[in-house]
Amino acid sequence: xxxxxxxxxxxxxxxxxxxxxxxxxxxxxxxxxxxxxxxxxxxxxxxxxxxxxxxxxxxxxxxxxxxxxxxxxxxxxxxxxxxxxxxxxxxxxxxxxxxxxxxxxxxxxxxxxxxxxxxxxxxxxxxxxxxxxxxxxxxxxxxxxxxxxxxxxxxxxxxxxxxxxxxxxxxxxxxxx
Amino acid sequence: xxxxxxxxxxxxxxxxxxxxxxxxxxxxxxxxxxxxxxxxxxxxxxxxxxxxxxxxxxxxxxxxxxxxxxxxxxxxxxxxxxxxxxxxxxxxxxxxxxxxxxxxxxxxxxxxxxxxxxxxxxxxxxxxxxxxxxxxxxxxxxxxxxxxxxxxxxxxxxxxxxxxxxxxxxxxxxxxxxxxxxxxxxxxxxxxxxxxxxxxxxxxxxxxxxxxxxxxxxxxxxxxxxxxxxxxxxxxxxxxxxxxxxxxxxxxxxxxxxxxxxxxxxxxxxxxxxxxxxxxxxxxxxxxxxxxxxxxxxxxxxxxxxxxxxxxxxxxxxxxxxxxxxxxxxxxxxxxxxxxxxxxxxx
Numbered sequence: 001x002x003x004x005x006x007x008x009x010x011x012x013x014x015x016x017x018x019x020x021x022x023x024x025x026x027x028x029x030x031x032x033x034x035x036x037x038x039x040x041x042x043x044x045x046x047x048x049x050x051x052x053x054x055x056x057x058x059x060x061x062x063x064x065x066x067x068x069x070x071x072x073x074x075x076x077x078x079x080x081x082x083x084x085x086x087x088x089x090x091x092x093x094x095x096x097x098x099x100x101x102x103x104x105x106x107x108x109x110x111x112x113x114x115x116x117x118x119x120x121x122x123x124x125x126x127x128x129x130x131x132x133x134x135x136x137x138x139x140x141x142x143x144x145x146x147x148x149x150x151x152x153x154x155x156x157x158x159x160x161x162x163x164x165x166x167x168x169x170x171x172x173x174x175x176x177x
Numbered sequence: 178x179x180x181x182x183x184x185x186x187x188x189x190x191x192x193x194x195x196x197x198x199x200x201x202x203x204x205x206x207x208x209x210x211x212x213x214x215x216x217x218x219x220x221x222x223x224x225x226x227x228x229x230x231x232x233x234x235x236x237x238x239x240x241x242x243x244x245x246x247x248x249x250x251x252x253x254x255x256x257x258x259x260x261x262x263x264x265x266x267x268x269x270x271x272x273x274x275x276x277x278x279x280x281x282x283x284x285x286x287x288x289x290x291x292x293x294x295x296x297x298x299x300x301x302x303x304x305x306x307x308x309x310x311x312x313x314x315x316x317x318x319x320x321x322x323x324x325x326x327x328x329x330x331x332x333x334x335x336x337x338x339x340x341x342x343x344x345x346x347x348x349x350x351x352x353x354x355x356x357x358x359x360x361x362x363x364x365x366x367x368x369x370x371x372x373x374x375x376x377x378x379x380x381x382x383x384x385x386x387x388x389x390x391x392x393x394x395x396x397x398x399x400x401x402x403x404x405x406x407x408x409x410x411x412x413x414x415x416x417x418x419x420x421x422x423x424x425x426x427x428x429x430x431x432x433x434x435x436x437x438x439x440x441x442x443x444x445x446x447x448x449x450x451x452x453x454x455x456x457x458x459x460x461x462x463x464x465x466x467x468x469x470x471x472x473x474x475x476x477x478x479x480x481x482x483x484x485x486x487x488x489x490x491x492x493x494x495x496x497x498x499x500x501x502x503x504x505x506x507x508x509x510x511x512x513x514x515x516x517x518x519x520x521x522x523x524x
Contacts, residue, residue, distance in 0.1 A: 137192060
């Protein structure tokens with residue numbers, strides 16, 4: 001039995017509304033991918049995913065009635081991954097936990113190409129890297145990105161376009177060296 | 178492959194890597210526990226932000242926290258006097274100016290509600306844990322300064338920091354955000370510096386950069402040299418005094434890698450330890466004579482000079498008899514007796 005069982009909502013769950021357990025089981029791994037894309041640390045990514053799910057759990061009574069609870073949890077994760085202080089504390093906590101709890105497993109190691117390219121993504125301005133991560137890692141449409149980040153679709157499109165232009169320039173520069 | 182394809186392919190790889198991560202246990206971090214921990218060190222910093230913008234870093238002053246009942250909580254320190262963020266800049270400037278080449282530190286406290294006990298040896302760019310704690314750059318002094326810089330430029334609920342007056346490194350850090358806490362005390366700090374050696378081939382007996390740093394931290398060695406006068410690594414030849422707490426002061430222990438000139442840092446079983454005990458302090462261990470002198474004319478013909486020196490004394494070994502080593506000083510020769518592995522271990 002997964003220990004996520006113990007985190008189900010304390011009240012009766014409406015049959016038409018998904019339980020937190022199912023939600024967490026479904027979203028945990030995609031959230032890790034998004035977290036890695038944003039923070040670049042394989043140990044911290046699962047921690048950020050847990051943090052986001054934990055925050056979701058504490059508001060599950062509200063969140064579960066939203067049209068898209070998955071957008072809410074992604075927004076939480078993105079905020080936490082973007083706040084460097086929070087992230088550093090989470091990172092330090094992850095390091096301590098990893099040394100004491102063998103069940104906390106970091107993500108497997110991506111290739112050097114992936115690390116290099118997504119390191120370049122992470123050096124983009126905040127909104128641009130968020131849009132790129134949601135578009136490519138989460139495979140969200142511009143409408144879905146806009147809803148997740150609570151920005152307009154046009155704005156999401158602009159961020160994506162600028163991000164691609166910047167990345168292209170960097171890659172070309174790298175290729176020339 | 179164009180950018181879009183590269184991003185799609187690498188994103189696919191990230192998804193696959195994330196998909197292999199097992200779903201962990203979350204029940205160790207129940208919300209109630211975290212909320213409790215979150216209260217620790219929470220100090221109203223809103224006023225600080227309003228007044229000073231970045232002025233969130235300040236020295237500790239002793240007083241009781243209004244958040245915490247004095248009868249049930251240990252005394253907390255709360256800032257009563259707000260120092261400008263220059264404290265951080267000043268501390269970092271002191272740290273940079275000190276140009277500490279390496280150091281040992283021990284920190285304990287809580288990081289995000291989890292107990293932390295960190296023992297690190299930082300040796301240039303190398304970070305090594307000495308107690309199984311994480312050996313991550315984030316936990317070094319430079320990593321802590323990075324954290325504090327971000328704290329100074331962020332919306333944390335509170336931050337209380339103190340710095341060492343001389344070297345500037347943080348001695349206490351408490352940071353609380355709405356989602357994470359950190360409370361660390363740096364208890365022991367010790368400067369660490371490798372000895373200067375000769376320019377040597379990498380991995381050679383005189384390549385002091387290859388010495389295990391923690392040996393230098395813990396051990397007090399008498400250092401041997403080669404014939405050119407270059408100091409030799411202590412994991413190739415190490416000589417050290419017997420520990421006083423076992424009553425073994427005056428006893429010399431000499432450990433040499435086998436074959437001579439090789440390192441035994443990875444496997445002490447590849448070394449021989451010889452003992453010189455002129456005052457018979459090891460009489461309780463056995464009745465072997467470990468204080469015998471002979472004349473150089475008595476050296477067996479199979480004994481040869483290793484080329485290693487200590488203040489003019491030559492180290493001789495006998496390939497036909499590993500039970501003894503000789504320290505030749507002119508015509509006088511001290512006979513060191515090999516000890517059975519670990520038999521003389523002093524706890």
